[in-house]
Amino acid sequence: MKLKDFRTYFNTELSNKYPKKEIDTFFFRTIEHLLDWQPVTVFTKGDSILTDNILTDLKEVLNRLKKEEPIQYILGETEFYGYPFIVNKNVLIPRPETEELITWILEETKEHEALHVLDIGTGSGCIPITLNKEMNAPIITAVDISEGALLVAKQNADKNNATITFLKKDILQANDFKHKFDIIVSNPPYVRELEKEEIKNNVLNNEPHLALFVEDNNPLIFYKRIADLAKEQLKVNGLLFFEINQYLGEETQEMLVNKGFKNVILKTDLFGNHRMIKANL
Incomplete structure (x- = not known):
């Protein structure tokens, strides 16, 4: 089968599940992953005959996309802030909103x-890992409760030549950090159970619920715990950064003020949603 013919087949098979622009993105990413061809090459080599092995791999990707599995999990990789990252079902797929949080941190610390x-x-x-690459000689510790997530994170640190100390900890219980920090940052679970109906199937049925959801009756559980920890573990004038639930921005801001934090700034993302917050002691 020619490449251009398979592309037509690929589009037809997915047309009832995804918009055309997204299908094109899936196709170009898959071809780049399997053949190392850029999109322009797809057009210039449309008459190329696909080998049986490549055709088998392409059909596997197509079948998994039909089941609404994220393309990042299918290919086992994604890009974040210009860096390559391994991803699988043990970890959330990094989002553009988190890139915005990174940019904010870098802007606030560029003189240090x-x-x-x-x-x-x-x-x-x-x-x-991104902070390690973009900041000036930082000393970074990263924690997670999931062994699977930590394994992926360590692989990504090696992949990007980043020096990180990884620790397995349940942050709701942890209180034994050996030194204080200039910055504490977290993108903890924050999606309420009541918001599940807003979540697309490719996320709901594939990404780890442990990293996504919190109970409706205590949606700020991680933010409250991390704020308390930050009061003990941040240095004087240290900064606390959170990615947050867009519907709970004001509640999160009020919680931090009530716990004694100063200069609590709520910031919107590129979609105009309350998505991140900064505070200091």
């Missing part, structure tokens, strides 16, 4: 070097 940073709920390691 050798800052001690703690990342809580590290998942794929996208936050600490």
Whole structure:
């Protein structure tokens, strides 16, 4: 089968589940992953005959996309802040909103070097690894409760030549950090059970619920615990950064003020949603 013919087949098979632009993205990413061809090459080599092995791999990707599995899990990789990351079902897929949080942290700390940073709920390691690459000689510790997530994060640190200390901890119980930090950052679970109906099937049926959901009656459980920890573990004038639930921005801000934090700033993401917050002691 020619490449251009398979592309037509690929589009037809997915047209009832995804918009055309998204299908095109899936196709180009798959071809780049399997053949190392850029999109322009797809057009110039449309008459190329696909080998049986490549055709088998392409059909496997197609079948998994039909089941609404995320393309990042299918290919086993994604890009975050320009860096390559391994991803699987043990970790959340890094999002553009988290890139915005990274940019904010970098803007606030660009005049400093050798800052001690703690990342809580590290998942794929996208936050600490990117900070390691972009900050000036930081010293970074990252924690997660999931062994599977930590394994992925360590692989990503090796992949990106980043130096991170990874620790397995349940942050709701942890209180034994050996030194204080200049920055504590976290993108903890924050989606309420009542918000499940807003979640797309490819997320709901594939990404780890442990990293996504909290009970409706205590949606700020991780934020409250991390704020208490930050009061003990942040240095004077240390900074606390959170990615947050867009519906609970004001509640999160009020909680931090009530716990004694100063300069509590709520910030919107590129979609205009309350998505991140900064505070200091």
